[in-house]
Amino acid sequence: xxxxxxxxxxxxxSEARLSPFDRGFALADGVFETIRVRHGAPLWxxxxxxxxxxxxxxxxxxxxxxxxxxxxxxxxxVSESGHADSAVRVTLTxxxxxxxxxxxxDDHVHPTLFIAVAALxxxxxxxxxxxRTTRRNQHSxxxxxxxxxxxxxxxxxxxxxxxxxxxxxxLNGRGNVxxxxxxxxxxxxxxxxxxxxxxxxxxxxxxxxxLIKKLAxxxxxxxxxxxxxxxxxxxxxxxxxxxxxxxxxxxxxxESNRLDLMSLYSREEM
Amino acid sequence: xxxxxxxxxxxxxSEARLSPFDRGFALADGVFETIRVRHGAPLWxxxxxxxxxxxxxxxxxxxxxxxxxxxxxxxxxVSESGHADSAVRVTLTxxxxxxxxxxxxDDHVHPTLFIAVAALxxxxxxxxxxxRTTRRNQHSxxxxxxxxxxxxxxxxxxxxxxxxxxxxxxLNGRGNVxxxxxxxxxxxxxxxxxxxxxxxxxxxxxxxxxLIKKLAxxxxxxxxxxxxxxxxxxxxxxxxxxxxxxxxxxxxxxESNRLDLMSLYSREEM
Numbered sequence: 380x381x382x383x384x385x386x387x388x389x390x391x392x393s394e395a396r397l398s399p400f401d402r403g404f405a406l407a408d409g410v411f412e413t414i415r416v417r418h419g420a421p422l423w424x425x426x427x428x429x430x431x432x433x434x435x436x437x438x439x440x441x442x443x444x445x446x447x448x449x450x451x452x453x454x455x456x457v458s459e460s461g462h463a464d465s466a467v468r469v470t471l472t473x474x475x476x477x478x479x480x481x482x483x484x485d486d487h488v489h490p491t492l493f494i495a496v497a498a499l500x501x502x503x504x505x506x507x508x509x510x511r512t513t514r515r516n517q518h519s520x521x522x523x524x525x526x527x528x529x530x531x532x533x534x535x536x537x538x539x540x541x542x543x544x545x546x547x548x549x550l551n552g553r554g555n556v557x558x559x560x561x562x563x564x565x566x567x568x569x570x571x572x573x574x575x576x577x578x579x580x581x582x583x584x585x586x587x588x589x590l591i592k593k594l595a596x597x598x599x600x601x602x603x604x605x606x607x608x609x610x611x612x613x614x615x616x617x618x619x620x621x622x623x624x625x626x627x628x629x630x631x632x633x634e635s636n637r638l639d640l641m642s643l644y645s646r647e648e649m
Numbered sequence: 650x651x652x653x654x655x656x657x658x659x660x661x662x663s664e665a666r667l668s669p670f671d672r673g674f675a676l677a678d679g680v681f682e683t684i685r686v687r688h689g690a691p692l693w694x695x696x697x698x699x700x701x702x703x704x705x706x707x708x709x710x711x712x713x714x715x716x717x718x719x720x721x722x723x724x725x726x727v728s729e730s731g732h733a734d735s736a737v738r739v740t741l742t743x744x745x746x747x748x749x750x751x752x753x754x755d756d757h758v759h760p761t762l763f764i765a766v767a768a769l770x771x772x773x774x775x776x777x778x779x780x781r782t783t784r785r786n787q788h789s790x791x792x793x794x795x796x797x798x799x800x801x802x803x804x805x806x807x808x809x810x811x812x813x814x815x816x817x818x819x820l821n822g823r824g825n826v827x828x829x830x831x832x833x834x835x836x837x838x839x840x841x842x843x844x845x846x847x848x849x850x851x852x853x854x855x856x857x858x859x860l861i862k863k864l865a866x867x868x869x870x871x872x873x874x875x876x877x878x879x880x881x882x883x884x885x886x887x888x889x890x891x892x893x894x895x896x897x898x899x900x901x902x903x904e905s906n907r908l909d910l911m912s913l914y915s916r917e918e919m
Contacts, residue, residue, distance in 0.1 A: 396666030
């Protein structure tokens with residue numbers, strides 16, 4: 380039995396069913412969060428809930444559950460799952476609407492909230508290319524929230540795999556370096572750690588914020604040629620940090636142990 | 650009873666249920682088509698199916714149904730619906746995947762195909778502004794297929810409604826005129842009809858292709874100031890053409906009757 384949480388109830392996943400008129404399915408009208416569970420404890424919950432609400436607000440989706448209800452739901456699923464280390468995904472959509480069209484009347488809105496736990500995949504050293512198929516849209520507010528609109532990232536990932544890499548660096552519309560397909564990019568250039576500012580069309584990652592403090596990272600605009608100057612690199616998201624061991628035709632050393640990146644994923648004092 | 654078609658079976662919509670692990674719901678990993686039914690007949694079916702397959706191919710989603718099966722499904726739903734004029738939506742996704750991550754192994758792919766009929770809304774004269782919240786991404790192949798990634802269009806529509814308009818003209822990353830939130834934009838400037846080329850980040854609409862022929866429309870790059878030079882304008886999609894009667898602070902005449910735009914929506918000889 381694999382339990383999931385759907386609109387306030389824990390049910391077996393075989394019984395969890397969505398309406399095909401859900402606007403998350405029809406129009407990517409929603410947001411999500413992916414939360415690391417380590418030693419049985421979900422990390423950075425307050426920050427995840429705050430970002431979920433910020434994204435929902437950007438799309439104009441009400442969140443008719445308080446943090447406590449989501450917290451209890453996550454705790455129950457995690458405890459039932461038996462995984463001490465796992466990934467929790469929380470998905471919020473505007474919910475089902477039988478009305479056609481982009482914008483349903485407000486009184487028709489019954490949001491969907493879905494929570495599930497999955498096993499965590501191992502940290503894999505990344506071999507990166509630069510995606511040529513598509514780019515991040517720095518003009519879109521969606522680039523700075525965790526919306527369901529993942530199509531461009533899917534295309535970039537597919538291109539990377541087709542070309543024999545594990546992932547791709549995505550450029551933005553200006554041709555500057557933005558991020559990877561599921562995480563923020565950190566580069567060591569001339570001895571200094573750098574990452575792109577959010578205005579370049581990137582998600583303000585929760586691990587990213589912690590790494591900026593931990594490694595005194597500078598938020599600077601990074602042009603594409605700078606990728607070739609990197610002497611070390613890694614990619615971060617809320618689940619893990621992965622070393623980049625190959626970037627734009629050059630091998631790079633794995634600095635993750637020396638930098639003690641794993642220590643980031645620990646429960647913080649309130 | 651309202652019937653829908655889900656993965657080859659006609660069921661009542663109350664029984665049509667998707668897995669919350671469907672990648673259409675989780676990551677906007679899919680495409681759709683919206684098809685006009687007029688006098689009981691679905692229009693432009695071969696073109697709609699071809700565009701659906703082109704979009705699926707762009708995302709690497711197999712389509713395990715032939716055109717005949719989809720055709721029969723649509724005909725059954727239309728006949729049961731009792732609507733002589735309606736809108737059919739066909740949605741294709743990569744289907745459910747319990748595996749986390751952007752790219753599931755190919756042997757885990759079981760696409761979802763969902764078809765539903767809805768009543769057609771009346772043609773409403775449009776009052777347009779220019780969206781400032783977000784822009785089309787002309788670097789993304791998704792801008793030229795009918796993908797589920799509708800977030801930017803939702804934001805632009807919401808902005809328009811919040812500011813007292815019915816819809817918005819969307820610019821692209823270069824600041825040029827792209828399209829409206831659910832249709833292609835046509836402008837009459839100095840006596841000539843123009844529309845943006847697909848390279849500006851717009852969907853190659855099926856009505857658009859027919860209008861280009863009918864009105865000898867020129868596909869040209871349109872900068873934002875050109876909007877103020879328009880002496881007539883309308884927006885088209887596969888369901889209908891709507892006149893634009895207000896654009897960037899100026900009233901415009903409704904030319905739809907004179908141009909006989911409705912005649913576009915008729916069954917074509919094979």
